[in-house]
Amino acid sequence: MLYLAEKDLYKEYMGMDPSTMAYLSSITSLPWSVKIFYGLFSDNVPIMGTRRKSHVVIMGLLQFLSLASVFVFDL
Numbered sequence: 001m002l003y004l005a006e007k008d009l010y011k012e013y014m015g016m017d018p019s020t021m022a023y024l025s026s027i028t029s030l031p032w033s034v035k036i037f038y039g040l041f042s043d044n045v046p047i048m049g050t051r052r053k054s055h056v057v058i059m060g061l062l063q064f065l066s067l068a069s070v071f072v073f074d075l
Contacts, residue, residue: 006028010021038055047054 007021010016042052042055
């Protein structure tokens with residue numbers, strides 16, 4: 001159902017063509033594709049003696065920096 005709402009948003013409100021809609025849909029689904037590799041990595045590679053805690057902190061900082069750059073540079 002979410003796909004239909006996303007498609008309606010892109011098509012009706014933003015006036016995008018199908019190729020641009022497909023591109024944006026693939027970009028939004030990319031994090032779900034990487035999720036399995038991140039899980040395997042965080043379970044098997046300890047950083048500073050901890051397995052998950054340090055990975056959560058690093059990803060939280062990465063997310064903060066990404067959102068801050070979007071805010072500052074108005075992308």
